[in-house]
Amino acid sequence: MQIATIKTITELNQYTKYKILIFKFLFISLLSIWISGLLMPFIIDIKNPLLSYLINKIYSTVCHQENFKCISYEGHRMFVCARCTGIYFGAFIAAIVELRFIFPELPLKLLFLSSTPLLLDVIFSTTGVYEYSQIFAFITGIIFGFVIYLFIIKELENFIANN
Amino acid sequence: MNNRNLSALVCGFAAAVLTVIPGVESFACCLIVPIASGFSVALFKKSNVELNKIQTVTGVMLGLLTGIFAAVFAGVFEIILTLITKSNDLVAALPQTEQMIRNMNLGPAAEDALGLLRQMVNEIESTGFSFIYSVIIIVTNLITYTIFGMLGGVIGTVIINKRNSSQN
Numbered sequence: 001m002q003i004a005t006i007k008t009i010t011e012l013n014q015y016t017k018y019k020i021l022i023f024k025f026l027f028i029s030l031l032s033i034w035i036s037g038l039l040m041p042f043i044i045d046i047k048n049p050l051l052s053y054l055i056n057k058i059y060s061t062v063c064h065q066e067n068f069k070c071i072s073y074e075g076h077r078m079f080v081c082a083r084c085t086g087i088y089f090g091a092f093i094a095a096i097v098e099l100r101f102i103f104p105e106l107p108l109k110l111l112f113l114s115s116t117p118l119l120l121d122v123i124f125s126t127t128g129v130y131e132y133s134q135i136f137a138f139i140t141g142i143i144f145g146f147v148i149y150l151f152i153i154k155e156l157e158n159f160i161a162n163n
Numbered sequence: 164m165n166n167r168n169l170s171a172l173v174c175g176f177a178a179a180v181l182t183v184i185p186g187v188e189s190f191a192c193c194l195i196v197p198i199a200s201g202f203s204v205a206l207f208k209k210s211n212v213e214l215n216k217i218q219t220v221t222g223v224m225l226g227l228l229t230g231i232f233a234a235v236f237a238g239v240f241e242i243i244l245t246l247i248t249k250s251n252d253l254v255a256a257l258p259q260t261e262q263m264i265r266n267m268n269l270g271p272a273a274e275d276a277l278g279l280l281r282q283m284v285n286e287i288e289s290t291g292f293s294f295i296y297s298v299i300i301i302v303t304n305l306i307t308y309t310i311f312g313m314l315g316g317v318i319g320t321v322i323i324n325k326r327n328s329s330q331n
Contacts, residue, residue, distance in 0.1 A: 047270075047272070047273055048272060048273055048276045049260050049263075049264060049273055049276050049277050049280060050276035050277075050279055050280060051276070053253070053256075053260075053280060054299065054303070057299060057300075057303045058303045058306060058307060060252075060303075061182075061237075061303050061304050061307045061308065062192075062193040062196070062307050062311060063192055063193050064188045064192055080193070081192065083192060084192055084193045087193065107325075108321075108322060108325040108326065108329075111318075111321075111322070148318065151317075151318060151321050152314060152317050152318060152321075154321075155219055155317050155320060155321045156219065156317065158219070159219035159220070
């Protein structure tokens, strides 16, 4: 079986580079929409209860939304927990940083290393070793989200480059 | 049923079961469906030993299928649970929402929307089933689970391909 060789970013032609760039902007736009949705309670006052219910329902499918785990400000609660917020913010930060810097092919070890703090925090806070902390959850989420985004975008970048 | 559909079906069903178990949802949060998609890719690889490398498209498709199966099963589970208990999160949250609307005096548009919510709650409390609620559940599940499933599929592909290349 012939395995396609993966081209590095410097070997790509201008057209492919543009294709990758457009794809990245599309990805960032979708990520921005998702993040602005979860930030909505802080940005605007949703006056329509049905709309508020629908948005909440969308985010409830991907987060438990336990009250004490969600970041809140002046009585407004985010639609997802601190850990999920961290993951999405981490991915967003990575998306912005990735536009400026070219990251090398990442080793798989990094993915496991980045998920370790998150997993340990989940295990320790659930088993009662220490009390749940929104800050801890947020930070471990950011680390994980940052790395996971880089893995996803690298794979999709390689796919675009080789097709 | 081919290997791809079968692995997606198995993992999608497992993810759907996990989403209705309260403790598990709190533990795995937004990672249930992506992890299920990753497992789906792993299962696919196991059943196709001759494959050297899993294509990204295959990973994405497996993730998409896992997401669709998870969305449908999770929706069906929730509808069945609502049918049995004649209650759900909407029924529980409505009194609080009504109080908030009254306090904030949001006007006729908010009252109309509240009317629709009230109608859904009445149907659920009397028969255990609301068509609009069921559609909302299935559609919201489909939107999020398919996206998260595809992302999980990509990650699963990366992990499996990198592990394969390091073993070879």
